[in-house]
Amino acid sequence: MSKLKTLYQSSLGKKYIMALTGLGLFAFVIIHMLGNLQIFLGPDPINSYAEFLKSKPALLWTARIGLLAIAALHITSAIQLIMINRRARPVDYSTDKIVAASFAARTIIVSGLIILMFVIYHLLHFTFGAVDPKFLRYEDYLGRHDVYRMMVEGFSNPFASAFYIVSMGLLCLHLTHGVSSTFQSLGLKSRAYVAAIDRLASISAGVIFLGNCAIPVAVLAGLVK
């Protein structure tokens, strides 16, 4: 217990939490993307995949609750760290000179906040059907929830698609700094691997961006209908 308390209270411990929860969210984003990419195989695979997930409520709810807890931890730790950091530098310099900070690093809070807004919109859009209630009522020929049709109709709205694409760009930005940061925060980044880790961060961020954006782009281009 006291170990957990030290972990939670120390600056380094909070960064471990940040990194581990970031890693958890990262893993989710990859799995989520692979699931969605099944849309390119036609309606059957993705609808039966959705049906499969719904048929395992224990699994589904464990994953949902776990994910919510991870996201909550990531965000609360981020807020705590930001507040400590603001307090540590109460007086600014007269010239705001930024030394050696990448764009992704400087905007990590902004990208994080927009991702949060996106996640809320995304859940309202496809999980709760709050944007268009009939989305949840579509059924395919086997009487399953027609996820395929819901996605195609959802992304046929260019504004919704544009928001998805911009958000994926920001997630990509968040991850270019986030993934390499994770290794550093956990003390796994040694001199020999710096270049490889930074490359891994850029490549995985790029793959996530392209993979996720392929869906709204394909729908808008009429390739998936």
Place this chain on the structure above:
Amino acid sequence: MNLTLKVWRQKDASSSGRFVEYEARNIIEEMSFLEMLDVVNEELVAKGEDPIAFDHDCREGICGTCGIVIDGSPHGPWDATTTCQLHMRAFKSGDVITIEPWRAKAFPVIRDLIVDRSAFDRIIQAGGFISVSTGGAPDGNAIPVSKDDADMAMDAAQCIGCGACVAACKNASAMLFVSAKVSHLGLLPQGEVEQDRRVLNMVRAMDAEGFGNCTNIGSCEAVCPKEISVDFIGRMNRDYRRALLRNE
């Protein structure tokens, strides 16, 4: 050359400060930045005004006492250079130079450009030492140390504790300083035995002083006059993780 200086003047820790403009006339390129301030101060004293207070000691780049933010950069525009080793050839006649103290909650301004860096001393007191009595100087080769470890320990030991890392960091984090001190002792056999306790205690002291957290941006490394690498921060993150798992 002639320069215009905008200097932060602050009477003491409890007063609020402000920028005051001074002319620095007949400055020679070969002067160091501190010698330039000496010239300005002589003029101020001759006029019966208070000289600009700044910290300095060795003036040869090894003690870590000097430290001023010059045009937004701790220790000024040159890489791997302390303020005392910065020379006026870095500037040209007519330049306007802004001169401020380190800014961090943990480094309160005492007067003008001087800040109180005793927070660093308290962090060292928490674990930046080796407790064994070493007796007389042993044979340097009696305890073998691998070349890689020796080199890395020496790289970390270069830290002069000037605080430029804190000054540069947008979060006023002391991670580069603390990680250099933790690593330089932990890499050597004499210091390794106490490494868990050292890293836990030094990090606790660092947090208690009100320094911020590392967001892996790298400004500290960029301004460090001794080119301490952020690799040491990664090393400390690892040492702390191990210590936490093994102890308490």
